[in-house]
Amino acid sequence: MTTPPLASVLFVCVHNAGRSQMAAGFLTHLAGDRIEVRSAGSIPGGQVNPAAVEAMKEVGVDISAQKPKVLTTEAVQASDYVITMGCGDACPIFPGKKYFDWALDGPAGQGLDAVRPIRDEIKTRIEALIAEIDAR
Secondary structure, three states, X not given: OOOOOOEEEEEEEOOOOOHHHHHHHHHHHHHXXXXXXXXXXXXXOOOOOHHHHHHHHHOOOOOXXXXXXXXXXXXXXXXXXXXXXXXXXXXXXOOOOEEEEOOOOOOOOOOHHHHHHHHHHHHHHHHHHHHHHHHO
């Protein structure tokens, strides 16, 4: 019998091409199927940021097959945690959800050297999020 996920997490940024994709990649990598993971953007880009893909590859997480997705009301409604990363007022608010706004620099237009510290900060925050979900 399959155990249902402990929680569902939605990561939202503007283009769903950098921060939210790295966060989703880390959460999937570190929590496996214990936590359901989604990501979306208020104005999705055409592809995942190549510097983000490369930075994640350096730490053994492959996000190269991911595609930016549009933020939907349904995705927010289906999530226990909604973590925004600079999407501003574009993210709908529903009662009963846990919202966090992670103030992180965006990797758009940045080289690999600038993306690495963003990646590392996201990993630290993901590890704390997993600990919080596990403690529930």
